Amino acid sequence: MKILVCVSNVPDTTTKITFTDNNTQFNTNGVQFILNPYDEIALSRAIELTDNGKGSVTVINVGEVTTEATIRKALAIGATDAVRINAKPHDAWYVAYQIAQYAKANPFDLILTGRESIDYNGSKVAGMLGELLDIPSVSIIKKLDAADSDATVEREIEGGKEILTIPYPFVAGTAEGVAEPKIPNMRGIMSARTKPLAVVEPVEVKTFSEIISYETPAPRGQVKLVAADDTAKLVELLHTEARVI
Amino acid sequence: MSVLIYTENAGGKFKKSIFEAVTYARAIADQNNTNLVAISIGDVDAAELAALGKYGAEKVLNVSGEKLKNFINQAYASIIAEAAKKQDANIVVLSNTFSGRGLAPRLGVKLDAGVADGAVALPEQNNGKFTVKKTAFSGKAFAMVELTSTNKVIALVPNSYKVTETGGTAQVEDFTAETKESDFKAMIKEIVRSTDKVSLPDAEIVVSGGRGLKGPENWGMIQELAELLGAATACSKPVSDAGWRPHSEHVGQTGIAVSPNLYIAIGISGAIQHLAGISSSKVIVVINKDPEAPFFKVADYGIVGDAFEVVPKLIAAVKEYKASA
Ligand SMILES: Cc1cc2nc3c(=O)[nH]c(=O)nc-3n(C[C@H](O)[C@H](O)[C@H](O)COP(=O)(O)OP(=O)(O)OC[C@H]3O[C@@H](n4cnc5c(N)ncnc54)[C@H](O)[C@@H]3O)c2cc1C
Numbered sequence: 001m002k003i004l005v006c007v008s009n010v011p012d013t014t015t016k017i018t019f020t021d022n023n024t025q026f027n028t029n030g031v032q033f034i035l036n037p038y039d040e041i042a043l044s045r046a047i048e049l050t051d052n053g054k055g056s057v058t059v060i061n062v063g064e065v066t067t068e069a070t071i072r073k074a075l076a077i078g079a080t081d082a083v084r085i086n087a088k089p090h091d092a093w094y095v096a097y098q099i100a101q102y103a104k105a106n107p108f109d110l111i112l113t114g115r116e117s118i119d120y121n122g123s124k125v126a127g128m129l130g131e132l133l134d135i136p137s138v139s140i141i142k143k144l145d146a147a148d149s150d151a152t153v154e155r156e157i158e159g160g161k162e163i164l165t166i167p168y169p170f171v172a173g174t175a176e177g178v179a180e181p182k183i184p185n186m187r188g189i190m191s192a193r194t195k196p197l198a199v200v201e202p203v204e205v206k207t208f209s210e211i212i213s214y215e216t217p218a219p220r221g222q223v224k225l226v227a228a229d230d231t232a233k234l235v236e237l238l239h240t241e242a243r244v245i
Numbered sequence: 246m247s248v249l250i251y252t253e254n255a256g257g258k259f260k261k262s263i264f265e266a267v268t269y270a271r272a273i274a275d276q277n278n279t280n281l282v283a284i285s286i287g288d289v290d291a292a293e294l295a296a297l298g299k300y301g302a303e304k305v306l307n308v309s310g311e312k313l314k315n316f317i318n319q320a321y322a323s324i325i326a327e328a329a330k331k332q333d334a335n336i337v338v339l340s341n342t343f344s345g346r347g348l349a350p351r352l353g354v355k356l357d358a359g360v361a362d363g364a365v366a367l368p369e370q371n372n373g374k375f376t377v378k379k380t381a382f383s384g385k386a387f388a389m390v391e392l393t394s395t396n397k398v399i400a401l402v403p404n405s406y407k408v409t410e411t412g413g414t415a416q417v418e419d420f421t422a423e424t425k426e427s428d429f430k431a432m433i434k435e436i437v438r439s440t441d442k443v444s445l446p447d448a449e450i451v452v453s454g455g456r457g458l459k460g461p462e463n464w465g466m467i468q469e470l471a472e473l474l475g476a477a478t479a480c481s482k483p484v485s486d487a488g489w490r491p492h493s494e495h496v497g498q499t500g501i502a503v504s505p506n507l508y509i510a511i512g513i514s515g516a517i518q519h520l521a522g523i524s525s526s527k528v529i530v531v532i533n534k535d536p537e538a539p540f541f542k543v544a545d546y547g548i549v550g551d552a553f554e555v556v557p558k559l560i561a562a563v564k565e566y567k568a569s570a
């Protein structure tokens with residue numbers, strides 16, 4: 001089985017998000033970038049599915065040269081080879097379009113993405129890729145079992161789950177439960193340096209969205225403390241002051 | 246032109262998040278002096294469909310049929326896109342549910358539309374610019390996104406827009422759209438939906454527990470408090486990682502983002518990744534034995550104390566309040 005895993009390069013989860021230039025630019029000063037945690041899950045499952053010579057895992061990233069550390073990490077975890085499409089990821093549409101061009105020329109049985117990127121959180125790349133390649137897409141899966149010609153996936157729905165069987169090729173966005181994230185071992189780290197990383201130039205495409213500015217959530221006022229033995233007071237405040245019960 | 250709203254049903258019924266999205270789409274139609282058309286796919290009865298008129302839909306397109314009973318992402322996207330074209334709708338609104346998040350990107354591609362997922366406020370429309378406020382950085386920030394295409398797809402986050410009833414009635418029409426064989430490749434084998442519990446993404450009140458609760462055997466009081474308040478239960482990541490609670494309850498930057506009216510955090514420290522997922526909550530209550538817990542810095546109300554003493558007392562107080570109300 002040939003699997004393509006889409007990986008994004010995102011700010012570490014501990015990052016305090018701030019902006020510059022009158023709130024129009026994300027402040028990357030001092031920010032450490034990592035492999036998107038959900039993509040790590042997708043990659044880990046792809047490696048499990050192709051273990052012992054049962055296939056290959058290609059990771060693909062749309063990004064500038066600075067993302068190569070993240071791509072090498074994916075190779076160290078166990079991907080077979082990597083592709084970087086040399087462009088700034090303008091938005092999900094731009095990213096999906098570039099990856100679709102690549103996947104049209106180099107077909108895969110299964111394409112995995114993370115459920116969402118933790119920076120722009122669109123959950124959009126998987127569905128857009130599915131549409132561009134005219135194949136099924138399934139968002140937010142918690143389980144993926146692969147058979148020869150199809151896979152069974154468990155999809156999250158409000159208050160429950162849905163179990164589907166989908167023939168290859170298809171695209172799936174993975175979340176927790178699909179696999180335990182793998183940690184690179186010494187051998188993986190050593191071999192990652194010599195694994196193939198192809199750099200491909202982007203194709204031109206019109207985009208439909210622009211980020212104009214950012215805001216951070218409004219700060220909350222000072223916390224109102226209630227004594228531990230006066231829970232009735234809390235209930236009263238929630239009823240009369242906050243009006244939420 | 247018109248505005249098209251896709252009204253997702255759950256087992257033949259519309260949830261509150263759908264009424265929010267209809268109200269929101271109505272407001273967008275008003276901004277543009279145009280009509281609001283709803284489209285429903287699946288098995289929904291006529292009364293339920295006509296009731297969408299109360300929230301401002303003028304017309305409801307009803308798409309039914311055995312093959313379309315359950316959500317098939319590709320097929321539903323084909324139908325909604327065709328309806329948008331036939332209705333001359335250049336704005337399509339959906340709710341940012343799990344299914345909505347699967348549909349929005351496919352619709353975007355089909356309609357050459359910019360997609361604003363995770364919308365939390367009405368679009369700003371001036372000088373020919375169309376800008377939507379959406380969540381970004383997993384709840385740590387918002388982005389103002391301009392959609393520069395003629396067609397637009399917007400997915401509204403549940404609990405971020407208030408339902409209002411206009412008292413109108415909607416005219417219900419049957420609608421059929423062409424689907425391709427290849428739209429039905431994905432096959433649903435089973436749907437499991439618990440009907441007795443409030444689902445976390447929809448919940449107006451969430452009672453959440455962290456590692457401070459020591460073990461899964463102590464979740465009884467969390468569930469009891471949640472039941473009393475009509476709330477959903479949630480947890481921090483280490484709690485679900487340890488298998489004390491299912492992954493579907495884990496909130497935060499790498500879990501579910503929620504925006505309830507009330508979030509009650511019990512025995513949770515308030516790590517930055519946890520706070521990301523709950524920062525849109527309207528009111529936050531924190532119960533923690535450590536007065537220095539970071540969660541208190543973002544809380545509206547707090548009790549410093551041992552959860553094993555405070556929560557049973559809180560349950561008693563809620564019972565008393567409910568008995569007197
Ligand atoms: C890549 C990454 C992603 C992450 N994503 C998430 C995420 O999405 N969501 C998330 O939640 N976390 C996430 N985390 C983990 C996060 O950093 C914290 O470790 C986690 O939120 C802590 O959970 P906790 O507050 O339940 O546990 P702890 O930090 O152990 O806190 C327990 C709290 O309970 C209090 N307590 C103890 N006993 C009692 C008692 N008897 N009564 C009252 N209070 C008591 C303590 O004072 C303490 O504040 C992520 C971490 C990483 C590295």
Ligand SMILES: Nc1ncnc2c1ncn2[C@@H]1O[C@H](COP(=O)(O)O)[C@@H](O)[C@H]1O
Pocket residue numbers: 005006007008009036038039060061062063089092095112113114115116117118120121122123124125126
């Ligand atoms: N720049 C990128 N390059 C490759 N894959 C990406 C990129 N951005 C996002 N993705 C993939 O798409 C998924 C969803 O991203 P998003 O639609 O931004 O939430 C991520 O989890 C990645 O798998």
